[in-house]
Amino acid sequence: MNKKLDAEHQNVIRVIDEAAKKYGLEVSGLKKRLAELELTEQDANQQAMFYALNRIAMDQPEWTFVAARLYLNELYREAGKNRNYDAALLYGDFYQLVKTLVKKGVYSADLLSYSKEEMEEFSHEINAERDHLFNYIGLFLLADRYLARDYERNIYELPQERFMVIAMTLMLKEKKEKRVSLVKEAYWAMSNLYMTVATPTLSNAGKSYGQLSSCFIDTVDDSLDGIYLNNWDIARLSKDGGGIGIYYGKVRALGSDIKGFKGMSSGVIPWIRLINDTAVSVDQLGQRQGAIAIYLDIFHKDIMNGFLDLKTNNGDERRKAHDIFTGVSIPDLFMEKLLETDEMGKSIGLWHTFCPHQVKQQMGWKDIEGNPLGLEDFYDEIDRKHFTEKYNEAVNNPLLPRKTYRAMDIMARIMVAQLETGTPYMFYRDEINRQNPNKHLVGEGRTSIYCSNLCTEISQNMSPTTIIKEYQNEDGDLVIVRRPGDFVVCNLSSINLSKAVPANVLERIINIQVRMLDNVIDLNTITVGQAQVTNKKFRAVGLGTFGWHHLLALRGMYWESEEAVQYADHLYEDIAFYAIRASNELAKEKGAYSQFRGSEWETGKYFERREYTSKRWKELQEEVAQTGIRNGWLMAVAPNSSTAKIGGSTDGIDPIYAVEYAEEKKNFKFKVTAPDLNHITYEFYRRARHQIDQKWSIRQNAKRQRHIDQSISFNIYVRHDIKAKELLNLHLEAWKLGLKTTYYVRSTSQSEIEECEACHS
Numbered sequence: 001m002n003k004k005l006d007a008e009h010q011n012v013i014r015v016i017d018e019a020a021k022k023y024g025l026e027v028s029g030l031k032k033r034l035a036e037l038e039l040t041e042q043d044a045n046q047q048a049m050f051y052a053l054n055r056i057a058m059d060q061p062e063w064t065f066v067a068a069r070l071y072l073n074e075l076y077r078e079a080g081k082n083r084n085y086d087a088a089l090l091y092g093d094f095y096q097l098v099k100t101l102v103k104k105g106v107y108s109a110d111l112l113s114y115s116k117e118e119m120e121e122f123s124h125e126i127n128a129e130r131d132h133l134f135n136y137i138g139l140f141l142l143a144d145r146y147l148a149r150d151y152e153r154n155i156y157e158l159p160q161e162r163f164m165v166i167a168m169t170l171m172l173k174e175k176k177e178k179r180v181s182l183v184k185e186a187y188w189a190m191s192n193l194y195m196t197v198a199t200p201t202l203s204n205a206g207k208s209y210g211q212l213s214s215c216f217i218d219t220v221d222d223s224l225d226g227i228y229l230n231n232w233d234i235a236r237l238s239k240d241g242g243g244i245g246i247y248y249g250k251v252r253a254l255g256s257d258i259k260g261f262k263g264m265s266s267g268v269i270p271w272i273r274l275i276n277d278t279a280v281s282v283d284q285l286g287q288r289q290g291a292i293a294i295y296l297d298i299f300h301k302d303i304m305n306g307f308l309d310l311k312t313n314n315g316d317e318r319r320k321a322h323d324i325f326t327g328v329s330i331p332d333l334f335m336e337k338l339l340e341t342d343e344m345g346k347s348i349g350l351w352h353t354f355c356p357h358q359v360k361q362q363m364g365w366k367d368i369e370g371n372p373l374g375l376e377d378f379y380d381e382i383d384r385k386h387f388t389e390k391y392n393e394a395v396n397n398p399l400l401p402r403k404t405y406r407a408m409d410i411m412a413r414i415m416v417a418q419l420e421t422g423t424p425y426m427f428y429r430d431e432i433n434r435q436n437p438n439k440h441l442v443g444e445g446r447t448s449i450y451c452s453n454l455c456t457e458i459s460q461n462m463s464p465t466t467i468i469k470e471y472q473n474e475d476g477d478l479v480i481v482r483r484p485g486d487f488v489v490c491n492l493s494s495i496n497l498s499k500a501v502p503a504n505v506l507e508r509i510i511n512i513q514v515r516m517l518d519n520v521i522d523l524n525t526i527t528v529g530q531a532q533v534t535n536k537k538f539r540a541v542g543l544g545t546f547g548w549h550h551l552l553a554l555r556g557m558y559w560e561s562e563e564a565v566q567y568a569d570h571l572y573e574d575i576a577f578y579a580i581r582a583s584n585e586l587a588k589e590k591g592a593y594s595q596f597r598g599s600e601w602e603t604g605k606y607f608e609r610r611e612y613t614s615k616r617w618k619e620l621q622e623e624v625a626q627t628g629i630r631n632g633w634l635m636a637v638a639p640n641s642s643t644a645k646i647g648g649s650t651d652g653i654d655p656i657y658a659v660e661y662a663e664e665k666k667n668f669k670f671k672v673t674a675p676d677l678n679h680i681t682y683e684f685y686r687r688a689r690h691q692i693d694q695k696w697s698i699r700q701n702a703k704r705q706r707h708i709d710q711s712i713s714f715n716i717y718v719r720h721d722i723k724a725k726e727l728l729n730l731h732l733e734a735w736k737l738g739l740k741t742t743y744y745v746r747s748t749s750q751s752e753i754e755e756c757e758a759c760h761s
C-alpha cells in the first residue's frame with residue numbers, strides 16, 4: 001500500500017482492514033484497485049462501497065456489513081460538513097443539533113423542554129458502535145427515508161441521534177424526576193435494534209410536522225353526509241401519512257330506494273371510486289399515494305355486483321378502482337355453506353345477499369334506543385348464533401328482496417380475484433367479535449367490530465360518525481355538529497425477535513415498549529377529531545413482532561415442523577403475559593382506560609377464553625381485575641417490511657422471500673441474503689415463501705393468534721398454478737383453526753404488491 005493512498009484514504013482502508021479481520025474476507029483485490037486509481041477519499045469510499053455490494057453472495061454475506069460501514073463514512077462526512085464539526089469524531093454536539101434543527105423548523109420546539117444538561121447526558125449515552133449493527137439495506141433505508149434533513153435535503157441527523165430524538169419525544173410528558181432514565185431505556189431498546197417503532201413514529205417523532213399513528217379505520221354511515229364526510233376525513237388522514245381501512249357495509253346497494261323513490265341508489269361502487277380518486281390525488285407527504293382498504297360484507301348485495309371485480313383487469317373500467325385494496329367480512333355461516341354438498345360431493349350451499357337499507361326497512365330490528373339494526377350488527381357467539389338467527393329470519397321474509405348464489409360461486413370469484421390481484425383480504429367477523437375484550441359496550445350478540453385496517457392486524461370497536469345538528473351561531477358562522485363514532489386508531493411498535501430473544505431481554509423490552517406506545521396516544525395530534533377522541537377513549541396499542549423466520553433459523557428449527565408450531569405457542573404466550581402485565585403496571589401508575597369497567601379484562605373472561613390457568617396467569621388476572629389495564633387493546637402483528645430490514649431481520653411472521661435476491665436502489669442493484677446466513681442456518685432458510693406448505697404457516701399462526709388480542713398480518717403464499725380446491729382448503733383451514741384475518745394471497749405470477757408503509761412497524 002503506497003503512503004499517499006494510506007494518508008488520503010485512511011478511513012476507507014481502516015474499514016476494509018477491520019472487515020477483513022472480523023469476517024475473514026479477502027480484501028487485497030479491493031486495496032489494489034483503490035491504489036491504482038487517483039481518487040478523492042469520498043470517491044474512494046464510493047468505489048469501495050460498490051465493490052462490497054457486488055461481492056455480497058450466499059457464500060460471503062458479510063460484505064453487506066462492510067458496505068454499511070463504508071456508507072456510514074459517507075453519512076458521518078455529510079453530517080460533519082453540514083453541522084461544521086470534524087467527521088472523525090463521528091457524532092457532533094447533540095445539544096447543538098437540536099437547537100439548530102428547532103431553529104430551522106425541522107424539529108419541534110418541545111424538545112427544548114429538556115435542559116442543556118439533560119441533553120449532554122443523552123449525548124454521553126449515544127453509542128456510535130451500535131451503528132455497526134446495521135447491514136447495508138437497513139442503513140440505506142433509515143438514512144434515505146427517516147433521518148432528519150433540512151429543507152434542502154441536506155442530512156443533519158445520524159442514526160443514533162434519530163433513536164435518541166424518538167426516545168426524548170415519546171417521554172416528553174413523563175414526570176421530570178424519571179423521564180431522563182426512561183429516555184435512556186427507550187434509546188437502549190431501539191439502538192440495540194431489539195425493537196422498532198412504526199414508520200410514522202420513526203419518521204415524524206421530534207419533528208415539527210406529521211403525526212405518529214400508523215393506521216385508521218372508519219365506518220361509513222348510510223347517508224350522503226356520512227359518505228362525503230368520510231371522504232373528507234380520509235383525505236386529511238391520507239395527507240398526514242396514515243393507512244386507512246373503511247367499512248362500507250352499511251351503505252345501501254345498487255337499485256335500493258332513496259327517500260322512497262324505487263331503484264334510485266347507485267350502490268357502493270361509485271362511492272368507492274371516489275375514495276380511489278382521493279387516494280391518488282391526496283398523496284402522503286409527496287412520497288406515495290394514499291393507501292386505503294375498503295371492506296364489504298359477503299351478505300351485501302353489491303358483493304357480486306362489482307365489488308369483487310374492483311381491482312381486476314377484466315370488465316367495465318367505469319366500475320373499477322385499481323388504487324384501493326379490498327376486504328370481505330365473512331361470517332361462520334358462509335364458510336359452513338361452502339361445506340354443504342350433495343351425494344356426489346358437489347357444493348350445494350346457497351347464499352343470499354341483501355341491501356342493508358332494505359333489511360332495516362323490512363325486518364324492524366332495533367337496539368335499546370330504538371335505532372334500526374341490520375344483519376351487519378349481529379355475530380355468532382359459541383353458545384348463541386345471533387347472526388345465523390337473524391340471517392335466517394331475513395331469508396324467510398318473503399317481502400325482503402335478495403340475490404341468491406351458490407356460496408361456492410361467490411368463493412370462486414374471491415379466489416380468482418386473489419390470484420390476480422392479491423385481494424380481497426379475509427375478515428372472519430364472528431371470531432373477531434367473539435374474542436373482543438370490549439364487546440360489553442354494545443350488548444349481547446351485537447357486532448362491535450365490522451372490519452380491519454389496511455394491513456389486517458387491527459380489530460377494535462367501530463361506529464359511524466353522524467351529523468346531529470346544523471345551525472348559525474351569534475357570529476353568523478354556520479356550525480355543523482358531529483356526534484363522533486368510534487374511529488379506530490392504530491399505534492404500533494414491534495419486537496425484533498431475532499435479537500431480543502437470544503439476548504433474553506423480552507420482559508425488559510416489552511415494559512419500555514408498552515410505555516412508549518401508550519405515550520404516543522397523549523402526544524399525537526390527529527387532524528380528525530373523532531379519531532383523537534377514540535384514541536384517548538380506548539388507549540389502544542399494537543405491540544407486534546418481526547424476525548420470526550430469522551429466529552427459527554438461529555434456533556435450528558424447520559418452518560414445516562411441529563416444533564415450530566409449539567414454539568410459536570410458547571413464545572407468544574410469554575409476549576402476551578409481559579405485555580398485559582406492563583399495561584397493568586401502567587394502569588396502577590396512570591389509571592386504566594376509560595371503558596375498562598365491564599370489559600373482559602375486568603371480568604376475567606379474556607383470560608378464561610384463552611384457557612390461561614397457570615399460577616402466573618391467575619395472579620395477573622386477579623391483579624388486572626383489581627387495578628385495571630391501561631390499554632383497551634394491546635397486541636397486533638403488523639407486516640413489518642421496511643422496519644424489519646432496518647432491524648436486520650425478516651419481515652413480520654413471514655418466511656423469507658429467498659435465500660438470496662436482488663434489490664434495486666436508485667441507480668444501482670445489489671444482492672441481499674437472508675440474515676445471519678451461514679452453512680448452518682442455510683438448512684432452515686432454504687425452503688422460502690412459495691415452497692413452504694402453507695398449512696404449517698396457518699398452524700403456527702393459529703397458535704400465535706390465541707395470544708394476540710387483535711389480529712395478525714398473515715400472508716398466504718401460493719404458486720400461480722394452484723388448483724382452486726387447494727386454495728379453498730387453505731382458506732377453510734385458516735377459518736377452522738380460528739384465524740381472525742388473512743392478508744394477501746401472494747401468487748408467483750403477481751408482481752410485487754405495493755403496500756402501505758405506515759403499518760410496517
